[in-house]
Amino acid sequence: MKKFIFPLALLTLLAGCSGNGTWGWYVIDPTTKSGWTNIQFLISGMWSTILISVIAAAISIVLGLVVALPGQSAKRGWRIVNRIYVEFIRSIPLLPMLFWVFYGLPIIFKSMGLDIPIDPFWGAIITLAISDSAFTAEIYRSGIQSIAKGQKEAAQTIGLNYAQTMRYVILPQAIRCILPPLANQFIYIVKMSAFASVIGMQELTRRANELVVTEYRPLELYSFLILEYLILVLIISAGVRWLERKMGSDERM
Amino acid sequence: MTTTAIELVDVNKWFGDFHVLKDINLTVQTGEKVVICGPSGSGKSTVVRCVNRLEEHQKGTIRLDGRELTNDPRSIASIQGEVGMVFQQFNLFPHLSVLDNLTLGPTKARGLTRTEAETRAREYLERVRIPDQADKMPGQLSGGQQQRVAIARSLCMEPKVLLFDEPTSALDPEMISEVLDVMVELAQDGMTMVVVTHEMGFARKVADKMVFMDEGEIVEQSPPEQFFANPETERCRKFLSQILQH
Numbered sequence: 001m002k003k004f005i006f007p008l009a010l011l012t013l014l015a016g017c018s019g020n021g022t023w024g025w026y027v028i029d030p031t032t033k034s035g036w037t038n039i040q041f042l043i044s045g046m047w048s049t050i051l052i053s054v055i056a057a058a059i060s061i062v063l064g065l066v067v068a069l070p071g072q073s074a075k076r077g078w079r080i081v082n083r084i085y086v087e088f089i090r091s092i093p094l095l096p097m098l099f100w101v102f103y104g105l106p107i108i109f110k111s112m113g114l115d116i117p118i119d120p121f122w123g124a125i126i127t128l129a130i131s132d133s134a135f136t137a138e139i140y141r142s143g144i145q146s147i148a149k150g151q152k153e154a155a156q157t158i159g160l161n162y163a164q165t166m167r168y169v170i171l172p173q174a175i176r177c178i179l180p181p182l183a184n185q186f187i188y189i190v191k192m193s194a195f196a197s198v199i200g201m202q203e204l205t206r207r208a209n210e211l212v213v214t215e216y217r218p219l220e221l222y223s224f225l226i227l228e229y230l231i232l233v234l235i236i237s238a239g240v241r242w243l244e245r246k247m248g249s250d251e252r253m
Numbered sequence: 254m255t256t257t258a259i260e261l262v263d264v265n266k267w268f269g270d271f272h273v274l275k276d277i278n279l280t281v282q283t284g285e286k287v288v289i290c291g292p293s294g295s296g297k298s299t300v301v302r303c304v305n306r307l308e309e310h311q312k313g314t315i316r317l318d319g320r321e322l323t324n325d326p327r328s329i330a331s332i333q334g335e336v337g338m339v340f341q342q343f344n345l346f347p348h349l350s351v352l353d354n355l356t357l358g359p360t361k362a363r364g365l366t367r368t369e370a371e372t373r374a375r376e377y378l379e380r381v382r383i384p385d386q387a388d389k390m391p392g393q394l395s396g397g398q399q400q401r402v403a404i405a406r407s408l409c410m411e412p413k414v415l416l417f418d419e420p421t422s423a424l425d426p427e428m429i430s431e432v433l434d435v436m437v438e439l440a441q442d443g444m445t446m447v448v449v450t451h452e453m454g455f456a457r458k459v460a461d462k463m464v465f466m467d468e469g470e471i472v473e474q475s476p477p478e479q480f481f482a483n484p485e486t487e488r489c490r491k492f493l494s495q496i497l498q499h
Contacts, residue, residue, distance in 0.1 A: 148342075150340060150344035151346065153307050153338075153340070153344065154340065154344035154345070154346070154406075157305055157307070157336070157337065157338040157407070158334070158357065158358030158362060158407070158409075158410055159358050159361075159362030159363065159410060160357070160358065160362055161362075164361050168357060168361065169346055173346075173347065173348050
């Protein structure tokens, strides 16, 4: 609860200097009926933001591993596949990729005779997941490389194959240093999910935008929007720190 | 009748332009103990690492039990279960308990049940004289104990050959003998062993054959009596005088 007190105090302070008409907090004043309705409308985007972010992050975590593993291969061809994917995806800005997936991909599907509609929800998830997977892959790479070569060799000499070596020896050790940067990426996804608003996804940013159009109060509404993201990210951070403690990422091996 | 456990014929290997192994010819009979020594960088570790396929040789033939080492992944996997390896840096899995370090290979690669693997693991821990450390994590053990766990881990795979790559070089002096004692016992039990080491006392005690390497070549191979009393080459004489003078 302590975390909420500071922003709320700040809000009250800003409300105090609204005398000259700069601020018009009435637009989200919970004591009035219209203000309360507006707050409810704004917060109702939270669920979509969370859902998009969580699904995109989950896909990115799996996809990132699938991309990272060929990068560790002894075969040059596999490493090149990994490099091309990472460099290519990493260089595409999120917004153009979102447009491409949402407006372009359905055309490709149609030309292939597939009837797969892409709605804003899945368009946003696919874009965020693919865009993020290049970074996730690099996180896995550094984590796997942080494990000494001797571990892999020892696993080989007791007859473990590649998959078993990864599963029982390398990844359980790598996860400790993978987790913190992975959590960072999740926060990044939550923030980047705001882009989904431009393809019509009804999430936090879209809700704020829509209300600004009808209420003409951008300063207050966008302030409130920033506060919503702040609270969301603080909650995630607390969760991540709890998880790190539980898995021992915060201590040395 | 003796059978050949390991056979290297004209084995050559390069790291880039660097010719690490030059025409290596070496035969190890079943039950034989071979000690390889030589100055650092002479290629002795590379020889044992080629035998269990941690490194790939580029020319020549390596046979284990008469089967040639090829690049077929299945052949590599079957070899790596049959040839045990003890590393200088122990390479225990730090996130697993001692017992889990020992049961991982037998359960995952050999398909033993958990109970079978545990019984076997405790048996070998007994043999390396640390039966009471089964539930500890590797980090809680001394270097000597860790290396003995590593030996037990190899033994749990019931290998036909056991390779040692400078097993005592990373140990504090007072822990060297506890590891060597275990190795001597293994040797007496008839295990086929190839040991890269500078522990000449150990070599005198167990070796059937001494191999001296320098600059990627096998300079000398002979029985230990002859090797220590009467080395054939100047290089070998010089090496021995350097490591034996203290």
